[in-house]
Amino acid sequence: xxxxxxxxxxxxMTVSRAxxxxxxxxxxxxxxxxxxxxxxxYVPDQSAGTLSTRRSGFVAxxxxxLNNLHFAESVQALNVExxxxxxxxxxGHTAYSTExxxxxxxxxxxxxxxxxxxxxxxHSRRTVKLLKQANVPVIEQWERPQRPxxxxxxxxxxxxxxxxxEALIAKGxxxxxxxxxxxxxxxxxxxxxxxxxxxxxxxxxxxxQMIRYGSPPMSIEDGYQLGSxxxxxxxxxxxxxxxxDAPAFGVxxxxxxxxxxxxxxxxxxxFGNFEVSRFASPxxxxxxxxxxxxxxxxxxxxxxxxxxxxxxxxxxGHIAVDVRxxxxxxxxxxxxAQTDTEPDA
Amino acid sequence: xxxxxxxxxxxxMTVSRAxxxxxxxxxxxxxxxxxxxxxxxYVPDQSAGTLSTRRSGFVAxxxxxLNNLHFAESVQALNVExxxxxxxxxxGHTAYSTExxxxxxxxxxxxxxxxxxxxxxxHSRRTVKLLKQANVPVIEQWERPQRPxxxxxxxxxxxxxxxxxEALIAKGxxxxxxxxxxxxxxxxxxxxxxxxxxxxxxxxxxxxQMIRYGSPPMSIEDGYQLGSxxxxxxxxxxxxxxxxDAPAFGVxxxxxxxxxxxxxxxxxxxFGNFEVSRFASPxxxxxxxxxxxxxxxxxxxxxxxxxxxxxxxxxxGHIAVDVRxxxxxxxxxxxxAQTDTEPDA
DNA sequence: TTGTAGGCGTTATCAC
DNA sequence: GTGATAACGCCTACAA
Numbered sequence: 001x002x003x004x005x006x007x008x009x010x011x012x013m014t015v016s017r018a019x020x021x022x023x024x025x026x027x028x029x030x031x032x033x034x035x036x037x038x039x040x041x042y043v044p045d046q047s048a049g050t051l052s053t054r055r056s057g058f059v060a061x062x063x064x065x066l067n068n069l070h071f072a073e074s075v076q077a078l079n080v081e082x083x084x085x086x087x088x089x090x091x092g093h094t095a096y097s098t099e100x101x102x103x104x105x106x107x108x109x110x111x112x113x114x115x116x117x118x119x120x121x122x123h124s125r126r127t128v129k130l131l132k133q134a135n136v137p138v139i140e141q142w143e144r145p146q147r148p149x150x151x152x153x154x155x156x157x158x159x160x161x162x163x164x165x166e167a168l169i170a171k172g173x174x175x176x177x178x179x180x181x182x183x184x185x186x187x188x189x190x191x192x193x194x195x196x197x198x199x200x201x202x203x204x205x206x207x208x209q210m211i212r213y214g215s216p217p218m219s220i221e222d223g224y225q226l227g228s229x230x231x232x233x234x235x236x237x238x239x240x241x242x243x244x245d246a247p248a249f250g251v252x253x254x255x256x257x258x259x260x261x262x263x264x265x266x267x268x269x270x271f272g273n274f275e276v277s278r279f280a281s282p283x284x285x286x287x288x289x290x291x292x293x294x295x296x297x298x299x300x301x302x303x304x305x306x307x308x309x310x311x312x313x314x315x316x317g318h319i320a321v322d323v324r325x326x327x328x329x330x331x332x333x334x335x336x337a338q339t340d341t342e343p344d345a
Numbered sequence: 346x347x348x349x350x351x352x353x354x355x356x357x358m359t360v361s362r363a364x365x366x367x368x369x370x371x372x373x374x375x376x377x378x379x380x381x382x383x384x385x386x387y388v389p390d391q392s393a394g395t396l397s398t399r400r401s402g403f404v405a406x407x408x409x410x411l412n413n414l415h416f417a418e419s420v421q422a423l424n425v426e427x428x429x430x431x432x433x434x435x436x437g438h439t440a441y442s443t444e445x446x447x448x449x450x451x452x453x454x455x456x457x458x459x460x461x462x463x464x465x466x467x468h469s470r471r472t473v474k475l476l477k478q479a480n481v482p483v484i485e486q487w488e489r490p491q492r493p494x495x496x497x498x499x500x501x502x503x504x505x506x507x508x509x510x511e512a513l514i515a516k517g518x519x520x521x522x523x524x525x526x527x528x529x530x531x532x533x534x535x536x537x538x539x540x541x542x543x544x545x546x547x548x549x550x551x552x553x554q555m556i557r558y559g560s561p562p563m564s565i566e567d568g569y570q571l572g573s574x575x576x577x578x579x580x581x582x583x584x585x586x587x588x589x590d591a592p593a594f595g596v597x598x599x600x601x602x603x604x605x606x607x608x609x610x611x612x613x614x615x616f617g618n619f620e621v622s623r624f625a626s627p628x629x630x631x632x633x634x635x636x637x638x639x640x641x642x643x644x645x646x647x648x649x650x651x652x653x654x655x656x657x658x659x660x661x662g663h664i665a666v667d668v669r670x671x672x673x674x675x676x677x678x679x680x681x682a683q684t685d686t687e688p689d690a
Numbered sequence: 691t692t693g694t695a696g697g698c699g700t701t702a703t704c705a706c
Numbered sequence: 707g708t709g710a711t712a713a714c715g716c717c718t719a720c721a722a
Binding site: 001002012013016017020044045046047048049050051052053 | 714715716717718
């Protein structure tokens with residue numbers, strides 16, 4: 001910067017001001033400075049700026065996995081919002097591990113993010129402690145936790161799952177199996193299972209068919225294996241409700257191989273509206289979440305949090321991004337009120 | 346840090362050394378310091394450290410889109426490698442735009458990354474200039490450019506596509522259509538088309554069936570639309586080779602709806618080995634790339650570049666991550682030497 | 691509109 | 707093994 005200043009015959013301060021374009025530099029001077037900046041290929045060092053202004057320009061963002069279009073889409077949507085206000089995402093993936101999450105939060109904090117965004121799938125005690133002490137706005141995404149650390153953007157997995165279960169019951173399904181992971185304490189899978197149980201019990205139906213298989217997140221493969229052992233798992237079942245579309249697709253593929261008709265012999269339902277469920281044949285009925293919207297709303301919330309022309313009291317603590325039920329070919333749709341659009345429509 | 350130092354009765358320097366665990370602090374002193382650090386919830390400020398050491402700990406990583414499992418997987422694999430050496434990814438997505446790429450490179454540079462990783466899909470002149478002047482190792486991923494800026498990790502899309510085309514010809518296909526995007530100058534799509542042409546011309550076959558549709562990257566939907574107008578696009582064609590698995594799946598779905606048999610009436614081939622092509626029915630033959638391996642190899646290259654116990658001359662400028670052809674159900678496999686494993690196997 | 695002085699929180703370096 | 711000093715490159719605050 002000194003070089004630029006000398007070449008322009010001004011002080012470093014003036015160069016600094018010209019670069020930030022804060023309006024306090026004469027047009028002529030600024031033009032001259034910018035030309036020299038270009039010629040010298042000068043690129044300001046943001047970490048020095050951060051040190052000085054105490055604003056890092058970072059938003060720490062954790063996701064369970066990138067290996068899942070939902071999270072990737074939401075990050076991308078968030079990024080679009082943040083770029084507009086010059087914020088940079090600092091990404092970390094927890095691989096669905098609260099321990100990794102803890103380490104990530106710790107290392108992110110060293111970068112002095114202005115906001116911390118993370119999924120809620122349960123946090124370790126220390127994670128919560130770190131987040132609270134960080135003195136930085138915290139946004140939990142996807143699930144709406146019982147006791148949120150800070151702001152939340154998302155929906156209740158439990159409610160969504162209950163809704164879907166109630167709808168299945170309304171369609172006449174009685175013997176419904178729920179497929180989810182083993183050792184899913186505190187994850188969204190557990191919340192979805194709870195919603196299922198709630199609805200079934202409210203309807204006086206048996207919740208004995210709770211199949212636990214694989215570890216979170218369940219894969220297509222896991223579902224395929226379950227579906228392949230149809231007799232063992234789904235004998236006398238009318239509808240298989242899977243914790244996510246991935247195992248639902250796997251189950252479906254396995255049933256198809258065995259010549260079991262969906263939805264005539266048995267129905268299959270997923271959760272999440274992954275791309276694969278839309279293009280499967282039969283296409284899979286599912287709970288549709290809108291990942292891009294979660295990212296977008298998170299970004300907007302951040303803009304509000306960081307702009308100083310709004311009182312913090314006016315900012316809502318929770319932003320609901322609700323789900324909807326998508327009825328497709330894998331369920332019997334006798335009483336279906338809304339029908340989802342097929343790709344060929 | 347001062348607070349910690351006072352509480353421990355040492356100087357800030359000793360605290361700094363204790364935190365970095367550089368071995369020059371007595372065990373007792375370090376233990377005492379660490380305890381106080383924990384009690385005071387002190388979190389060091391990395392931007393100050395960066396300023397002092399001139400090491401940011403960042404690896405700038407650009408991807409065309411996260412909205413594509415390939416890139417997400419490769420980023421994730423890269424991240425695994427980098428975490429091990431305390432490096433943090435600074436992610437940006439170009440949305441397949443060279444202009445966005447240029448802006449991203451510029452803003453990343455302000456963070457003083459220690460390495461810049463980006464896809465090669467053509468760069469603007471200024472991007473190349475910025476990269477060269479940055480005085481930072483540059484790694485181009487996926488494609489192997491003709492004139493690379495720095496290191497490269499990946500494969501030649503042109504060669505891969507030529508290979509696949511040759512294999513299709515060897516299987517007896519003669520009237521092969523190639524489906525790719527409009528305005529794909531300099532993208533991987535163009536390289537793949539070039540490989541196709543090359544192989545077809547070498548075999549004395551017509552390359553008249555070059556269908557251009559949609560803009561990069563082609564979607565399932567684009568393929569579906571093409572496939573729906575079978576008569577117009579694929580009349581008298583024996584095999585449809587798509588620029589990626591996404592349109593291949595779309596085409597396939599559309600053919601299925603029309604009762605056109607694959608591979609009996611016509612073959613369909615993709616590129617990329619997206620998950621959907623493995624689980625489609627019929628499953629889609631494709632050119633299989635290994636995104637995780639690209640990420641992993643990039644990470645390893647970075648480790649070598651940043652470790653000072655290796656002479657730069659020993660580090661290869663290009664790391665080949667080759668593709669393989671996956672033969673599945675969507676092609677007639679008379680002479681197939683290798684057959685891909687199905688999910689149920 | 692421009693300049694001067696000082697400090698942001700850490701670490702390199704050298705001395706003890 | 708520990709401490710004092712200066713510097714990293716920018717920006718805040720104040721002065722001119």
